[in-house]
Amino acid sequence: MRRLFKAKIVTDMRIVSSMRKLITRRQRIFPQIKLKSLKFLVLREGRSGLRQFELSGKAALWGLIALFILTPAVFYFGSQLLLETAYAHRVAKLRKDNAALHRLVERFEDRIAVMQREVGVLSEMDQDLRGHAQMPDINPGIRQVGIGGIMIEVRTDMDYLLPSSDVSLASITERLDALYRSVKLEQLSYEGIRDSLKNDLARLRATPSIMPVTKGKFTSGFGLRRHPYTQKYDFHRGQDIKVRTGTPVFATAGGKVVAARWDGNLGLYVKIDHGNGFRTLYGHLRRIGVEEGQLIRRGDRIGESGNTGRSTNSHLHYEVRLYRQSQNPINFF
Numbered sequence: 001m002r003r004l005f006k007a008k009i010v011t012d013m014r015i016v017s018s019m020r021k022l023i024t025r026r027q028r029i030f031p032q033i034k035l036k037s038l039k040f041l042v043l044r045e046g047r048s049g050l051r052q053f054e055l056s057g058k059a060a061l062w063g064l065i066a067l068f069i070l071t072p073a074v075f076y077f078g079s080q081l082l083l084e085t086a087y088a089h090r091v092a093k094l095r096k097d098n099a100a101l102h103r104l105v106e107r108f109e110d111r112i113a114v115m116q117r118e119v120g121v122l123s124e125m126d127q128d129l130r131g132h133a134q135m136p137d138i139n140p141g142i143r144q145v146g147i148g149g150i151m152i153e154v155r156t157d158m159d160y161l162l163p164s165s166d167v168s169l170a171s172i173t174e175r176l177d178a179l180y181r182s183v184k185l186e187q188l189s190y191e192g193i194r195d196s197l198k199n200d201l202a203r204l205r206a207t208p209s210i211m212p213v214t215k216g217k218f219t220s221g222f223g224l225r226r227h228p229y230t231q232k233y234d235f236h237r238g239q240d241i242k243v244r245t246g247t248p249v250f251a252t253a254g255g256k257v258v259a260a261r262w263d264g265n266l267g268l269y270v271k272i273d274h275g276n277g278f279r280t281l282y283g284h285l286r287r288i289g290v291e292e293g294q295l296i297r298r299g300d301r302i303g304e305s306g307n308t309g310r311s312t313n314s315h316l317h318y319e320v321r322l323y324r325q326s327q328n329p330i331n332f333f
């Protein structure tokens with residue numbers, strides 16, 4: 001039992017010593033692999049068969065070092081070159097865009113100048129029309145609103161993009177605003193002229209301004225007179241025109257027939273409301289050619305003259321009233 005154990009130990013010792021030998025052998029082998037003795041063989045299959053290159057370890061090491069240094073350098077300079085090319089391209093595009101912007105701004109300037117001239121012409125025409133319409137001219141101070149007016153400061157840091165130093169986005173904006181104000185002012189002024197002319201036209205249409213008969217002798221006039229029928233003094237509210245019975249009678253202005261009937265004094269008569277306070281009356285007619293409520297124009301035939309009512313001879317009794325006040329008709333022929 002004891003011997004057996006010993007033998008076992010001996011055997012174990014042998015294993016240990018053989019291992020030691022193995023280790024020392026290895027230690028001897030490793031230092032033998034030196035850089036100088038390292039050789040790389042590169043085989044390449046070419047057209048003329050297999051070709052062989054030899055590379056020493058040292059050369060390979062230098063090659064590796066060079067590769068480590070050169071690779072980032074190449075990447076760095078390469079990317080720099082790429083960036084510069086891209087930048088140059090972008091700058092060229094921006095220059096082109098800016099040139100286009102210059103042309104656009106110059107066109108704006110030209111157009112603004114053209115519009116300013118056109119508005120000037122409109123303004124002169126406006127003044128002229130006001131003269132014709134007998135309207136007072138617009139206060140020059142108010143007209144200035146368009147030209148000068150309140151300066152609205154437009155702050156911008158983009159003026160460096162514009163063609164020259166005397167052009168600024170603020171001045172362009174200001175001039176456009178001024179143009180807008182001028183156009184607005186002209187619009188208001190023209191509206192005023194239109195309304196005034198419309199009123200004038202309506203007034204002219206409403207004002208009796210022709211003879212109710214083409215010809216005839218003026219007999220009894222407007223004012224105090226001895227009545228031919230009663231022989232008493234009374235106020236004659238119109239103008240008598242001696243005409244043959246059956247003479248056509250015309251409306252002296254446009255309007256609406258408010259009376260077309262019989263009256264003891266006036267006989268058959270027609271009364272027309274012209275608007276603007278004007279009314280005319282045509283009396284002693286033989287025949288009435290219109291109806292109450294009918295709309296008529298100046299010169300329309302409304303009936304025939306006669307000798308009806310309190311009349312001693314064949315004539316037309318013609319009256320003009322303004323706001324119910326009798327007017328002398330001879331002022332409206």
Ligand SMILES: [Zn+2]
Nearest residue numbers: 238239240317
């Ligand atoms: Zn009369």
